[in-house]
Amino acid sequence: MEALILLGLLTTGSAAGVLGALFGLGGGFIFVPVLMLAFGLAPAEAISVSLIGIIAGSVGASTVFVDKGTANVRLGLLLEITTAAGAIIGALIAGLLEDWILMCIFSAVVLYSGIRMALNPEKVIEPAEGSDGRFAFGYEDDGGKEIRYEVQNVKGGMAICTAAGMVSSMTGVGGGAVKVPLMNLYMHVPIKAASPTSSYMIGITAFSGAITYFLAGTVLLEYAAGIAIGAFAGSLAGTALSKRIHAKHLRRYFSVLLFAVALLVLLQAGGIL
Amino acid sequence: MNLNRSTAMTLRIGIAIGMAMIAAGLAMSVLGYGDAVLSAGILVLILSPLAGAIVSFIALASEKDWFWTSVAAMLLAITAIGMVIAALRCPK
Numbered sequence: 001m002e003a004l005i006l007l008g009l010l011t012t013g014s015a016a017g018v019l020g021a022l023f024g025l026g027g028g029f030i031f032v033p034v035l036m037l038a039f040g041l042a043p044a045e046a047i048s049v050s051l052i053g054i055i056a057g058s059v060g061a062s063t064v065f066v067d068k069g070t071a072n073v074r075l076g077l078l079l080e081i082t083t084a085a086g087a088i089i090g091a092l093i094a095g096l097l098e099d100w101i102l103m104c105i106f107s108a109v110v111l112y113s114g115i116r117m118a119l120n121p122e123k124v125i126e127p128a129e130g131s132d133g134r135f136a137f138g139y140e141d142d143g144g145k146e147i148r149y150e151v152q153n154v155k156g157g158m159a160i161c162t163a164a165g166m167v168s169s170m171t172g173v174g175g176g177a178v179k180v181p182l183m184n185l186y187m188h189v190p191i192k193a194a195s196p197t198s199s200y201m202i203g204i205t206a207f208s209g210a211i212t213y214f215l216a217g218t219v220l221l222e223y224a225a226g227i228a229i230g231a232f233a234g235s236l237a238g239t240a241l242s243k244r245i246h247a248k249h250l251r252r253y254f255s256v257l258l259f260a261v262a263l264l265v266l267l268q269a270g271g272i273l
Numbered sequence: 274m275n276l277n278r279s280t281a282m283t284l285r286i287g288i289a290i291g292m293a294m295i296a297a298g299l300a301m302s303v304l305g306y307g308d309a310v311l312s313a314g315i316l317v318l319i320l321s322p323l324a325g326a327i328v329s330f331i332a333l334a335s336e337k338d339w340f341w342t343s344v345a346a347m348l349l350a351i352t353a354i355g356m357v358i359a360a361l362r363c364p365k
Contacts, residue, residue: 055319056318063284088355091362204348207323208352212356221308225299229299
């Protein structure tokens with residue numbers, strides 16, 4: 001492998017790793033088009049390398065976020081059940097619906113989430129005093145203050161995760177871009193917990209796909225290695241950076257990022273990317 | 274067994290071993306010594322999130338937190354089902 005290609009892979013991986021750790025996005029929306037357009041990989045090759053990069057970024061960020069307690073492991077496991085179920089359903093019915101239709105729907109949902117994120121201030125429901133409800137959680141913010149929140153609309157959130165899992169397994173885009181706004185806007189999880197929780201979940205989501213590609217032998221190992229090393233380093237940088245960003249600003253940046261994701265996916269749907 | 278600490282520790286061990294093997298394996302592969310180490314390193318990395326979820330399940334069970342233990346168990350079960358279906362649909 002040429003040094004220049006390796007450098008390119010490391011850079012791409014780091015950029016996606018930073019974004020992943022900051023916002024809870026996997027980075028598939030960066031990896032797949034870049035690997036295909038800049039590195040000339042076939043779609044299946046690009047997706048398999050992308051999945052391994054997503055795992056490296058997710059696990060890297062989670063070593064910090066899970067330890068700190070900002071990533072909510074319990075909530076992550078719960079939402080991952082229906083996400084995984086949706087992914088299986090999606091894989092089984094793939095081909096029944098045109099990919100571009102799904103991508104347009106996805107794009108519209110992400111755009112809507114971005115607008116809501118930009119306009120509506122964060123609303124966190126504090127658990128009642130002394131309440132020890134099943135869905136009452138807390139974490140310590142960067143100033144050492146205890147933040148408590150009670151997760152709302154749990155059943156609805158699980159149902160939407162089924163749809164998100166279906167779409168992402170059928171189109172290869174978007175776990176985090178749906179899950180973070182879902183947790184933040186609909187389930188009232190603070191953004192400082194929603195993004196790390198999504199970062200954590202994304203690794204588990206990517207696992208199933210990655211192991212399938214790995215066992216089938218379609219993974220380009222050297223490409224995967226370059227992307228994974230970059231994504232891991234980027235994710236650690238991202239966790240350090242996330243401490244310096246205030247929740248209000250994080251949400252604003254997130255909404256901008258969602259608009260970019262919506263546009264990118266729309267371009268992919270139109271066959272331009 | 275603390276849920277967050279044990280899960281994070283598992284992920285840390287997985288990524289440390291995986292990354293060390295990937296870096297060494299990439300160097301070996303580029304220098305023409307074959308890609309066995311690289312391949313094994315990638316496999317360790319891929320398995321890390323699953324290992325984390327398994328340890329979460331054990332930690333929740335040790336806390337006798339049965340609601341959340343069953344949540345973790347359901348996730349592991351559905352992941353296993355997904356893998357079986359993927360293996361059946363993808364005959365190499």
